[in-house]
Amino acid sequence: MLSAIMEDYLKAIYYLQGETDERVRTSTLAEHMGVEQPSVTSMVKKLAKRDFVHYEPYKGVVLTDTGIPVALEIIRHHRLLERYLTERLEYDWAEVHDEADRLEHHISNQFADRIAEQLGNPAVDPHGDPIPTADLDVSPPQSGETLADQQVGDKVRIERVPDNDPDLLRYLSEHGITPTTVVEIVETTSFGMVTLDPDGTDERVALPEEVARSITAQTLTGASN
Amino acid sequence: MLSAIMEDYLKAIYYLQGETDERVRTSTLAEHMGVEQPSVTSMVKKLAKRDFVHYEPYKGVVLTDTGIPVALEIIRHHRLLERYLTERLEYDWAEVHDEADRLEHHISNQFADRIAEQLGNPAVDPHGDPIPTADLDVSPPQSGETLADQQVGDKVRIERVPDNDPDLLRYLSEHGITPTTVVEIVETTSFGMVTLDPDGTDERVALPEEVARSITAQTLTGASN
DNA sequence: TTATAAACTTAGTCCCGTCTAATTTCGCTC
DNA sequence: GAGCGAAATTAGACGGGACTAAGTTTATAA
Known part of the structure; x- marks a missing residue:
């Protein structure tokens, strides 16, 4: 059994290595988990002893083939719950x-x-993140483009926030x-600062680039590329 | 915050003192929680320090006015979940x-x-136990009679199991x-050993008295009293 | 009224997951 | 390739919740 x-550590490692597909550093993990570095070192050793991660001192960790499905199972739970809460129990998105x-x-x-x-085995949660299937297949990463990558005049469909x-x-x-909203970069x-015009509206919505980079979107038309 | x-301890104390309305002994609590007595002593001290229970060494514990609502909240959660799981997520009674x-x-x-x-604010869970309301009112205890208190020939309605x-x-x-089934004591x-005849059927169902005593029932007709 | 068994508590240990302080290693610059 | 700052690890402690072993207290019976 696993506490x-x-x-939570396994889930965090999954996310962090997913972004880089490289070893996750102790400091990164510490910041993400909201704990100090020594806590991470000691936890990571326990996880390594139980073969959930490969750990090389001073180099960082990667999930093993044992660890990955554990992380995916938790992520499946999380995203299904988010979907269920919003769709069936009147929870708000936020x-x-x-x-x-x-x-x-x-x-x-x-x-x-x-x-x-x-829920009819939904493919994505309310924020647009893919929900792993029961046998833990997870959809290929989306386009990878973010709102920060776009050029003025582009129209894009929001994928995930x-x-x-x-x-x-x-x-x-x-x-x-x-997710699924179409916006134009104005x-x-x-x-x-990135300013958007959602779909047909006249409204202008401004976002810091930092935030724009955290929102992925699929290019529909425009000058990009 | 409470772990x-x-x-779980508060819930257990609630159940155990409910049966006797007396102080709950360390040994009783230990057995119910599946731990050794010293574990109970130390936990009970912590609960007392935080004013959830009155604790008198060698005499046992009782919930305080602070402890009771905590226990009731958990019981409300438990019974609502049982109801929800059976009614909305196709879980079996067992x-x-x-x-x-x-x-x-x-x-x-x-x-x-x-x-x-x-669920439409149900009053009881699938086993017939009353569900505390949102402001933690709990239905008066049922008849208090059990299947073991009945006489041959009595007809009773099962209340809770x-x-x-x-x-x-x-x-x-x-x-x-x-719950709600009518049975005759045969x-x-x-x-x-107590043998029953559920409702109109011809089937005989035998139960050890120990079990019969754990099932409450409301007398409908018969010689009892 | 005292002896004794059962119940309870105290003492001390362990594992979990965290922390701070102290030390070691890494990796880069000169 | 020596020095230095940043990153990581080790050392040691703590609170939570459990355990065993060793004392106390209570209650019962003679």
């Missing part, structure tokens, strides 16, 4: 993350399978920006 | 206990309120005994 904390983050460790796979079935910042999510939904500035 | 373990026992500590009150609403023995629950449901023996 909820250990599952509220689901914390509840899902706790429950993901405590629901059985049976529970996950049942809610998946009720980060799920862990309630304020941002509230802001986005208030301005009609959700302005980018040298000082890091 | 899941502490919540399967729900363990899942509910884990999740009860991790769902928010918001989650509980939402599933209560979805214990929720924590899957084998027993499977056996009961296979033989058509669930035989009681000096060596502790």
Whole structure:
């Protein structure tokens, strides 16, 4: 058996190595988990002893073939819960993350399978992240392009938004920006501001480049490339 | 904040003092929690320091006015989950206990309120136990009579069955005994066996007196009293 | 009223997951 | 290739929750 904390570490490693497909450094993991570095070192040793990660001192960790499915299972739970909470229990987009983050460790796979079935085995969660299937296949990464990569005049379809910042999510939904929304890039500035025009509206929505880079989108038309 | 373990202790104390309305002894609690006595002593001291229980060494514990609502909240979560799992997620009567026992500590009150609403604020769980309301009112204890208190020839309506023995629950449901079922007592023996005839059927269902005493029932007709 | 068994508590240990402080290693620059 | 700052690890401690072994207290019975 695996503690909820250990599952959280594995999930974090999965996300962090996913971005780079490289070894995850102790410091990165510490920051992501909100703990100090020595805590990470000691946990990582435990995970290595149980063969969930490859650990090389001073070099970082990577998930093993044993660790990956554990992380994917948790991610499946999380994303199914987010979907279920919004779709069946009237939770708001912005509220689901914390509840899902706790429950993901405590629901059985049976529970996950049942809610998946009720929802018709959805492919993505409310933020556009792909939901691993019951046998832990996960959709290929989306386009990889973000709102920050676009040029003025491009029209793009929003693919996914980060799920862990309630304020941002509230802001986005208030301005009609959700996965599948189509937006046009109306302005980018040298000082890091991206301005959008959601679909047919006249409204202008401005986002810091930092945020724009965390929102992935699929190019539909325009001058990019 | 309160750990899941502490919540479990408070819940256990609630159940145990409920049966006797007296101080709960260390040994009783130890057996119920599946731990050794010293573990109970040390936990009980922590709970007392935080004012969830009154603790008098060598005398036992009672919940305080601070402790009671905590226990009731957990019980509300548990029973709502049992109901939700059977009614909305196709869980079997016999399967729900363990899942509910884990999740009860991790769902928010918001989650509980939402599933209560979805279910139409049910008064009882699938085993017939009353579900505390959102403001933690709990229905008065039922008749208090059990199947073991009946006389041959009595007809009774099953009120509640214990929720924590899957084998027993499977056996009961296979033989058509669930809360609200009407049964007739057809035989009681000096060596502790009670035989029932569920409703109009001809089937005989035998139960050890020990088990009969754990099933409460409301007398409809007959010679008892 | 005292002896004794059962119940309870205290003492001390262990593992988990965290921390701070101190040390070691890495990797880069000169 | 020597020195230096950043990153990582080791050392040691702590609170949570459990355990075993060793004392106390209580209650019961003679």
